[in-house]
Amino acid sequence: MKEKSRTRQNVILLILVLALVIAPFIVAKNGAFGGSDDQGTAQIKKFDPGYKPWAHPLWTPPSGEIESLLFTVQGSIGTGIMAYIIGNAHGKRTAKKQLNDSDATSSTNNK
């Protein structure tokens, strides 16, 4: 597959991802969109009302804001690494291409 067709494919895929993320708000208008494991935990309590969690998190983010901060940090670390690697490779590739191009023109000029 050629570079351009991959880029085109990526644009289409990105639009599909966006559609998948937006669709729930239209399909499940009244959804609470609560995250976390609360529902699974609630189901456990239904099946086994006597169960008491025997361990608790060592540290819990003091507020929703701090929790979203840490989630963002997690995502940013990952995105940073990926952007660096891909951006670096992209730059290298462009530089190599330019070098090849200038080599080609200079060699024709010499003739």
Place this chain on the structure above:
Amino acid sequence: MLKSNNKSWLRFSLLAIAFALYFTIGTPQDAHAMHIMEGMLPPMWCVFWFAVSAPFFIYGLYRMRKIVNSKEQNAKVMLALCGAFVFVLSSLKMPSVTGSSSHPTGVGLGTVMFGPGVLAVLGVIVLLFQALLLAHGGLTTLGANEFSMTIVGPIVGFLVWKLCRALKVNKSVSLFLCAMFADWSTYVTTSFQLGVVYPDPHGGVFGAVVKFLSIYAVTQIPLAIAEGLLTVIVYNLILNNDLWKESALS
């Protein structure tokens, strides 16, 4: 030219069918899906899952050493990228048609590039980060979550990938299916892990598994599809920038 057009149309119609299925299956209901929380598995089960996961983790370390020392071009860089991808995807809590949220796992990319073994190590970094800093998942349930996300997920994804390649399915589609099933099987595993420990008083283990599946696995369907698409996007970027040769994948 005509041939490639035909192929992209085939891909497009397959996606359209997938979307149609997604809207039919995904009836709104209230459910939340993620890892097993701290203290929610009895001590014996915690020990059991740690014991099961440990050999896979050790094999993962061995695989990692091999990759880091390998002469394959960009191997180390790509390993870092696969780890970073897991980091990003598991931080994205996304909405689902069931009216609740969950997050993808991101293990498909590394599975296809390096095989399923090394994901046990990459994944545990993320699980520890979330257990220690976000009160998400837990240390006592680390073994169980490790088993579902970084062992079963990648192995299922790898089998799907190998099967697709054997059937000569296009690489992008194979990668999409690999990532999707790796993600989805993680949450199916979680449902079984919980169903075995907390049987339904009326329906028994089977009834409980069905109930947990309705919470975890159904919510995950659209997210698994999104994860599959995102994995192909990143893989295309990798190929476009000469970071990895397409021929390196069998």
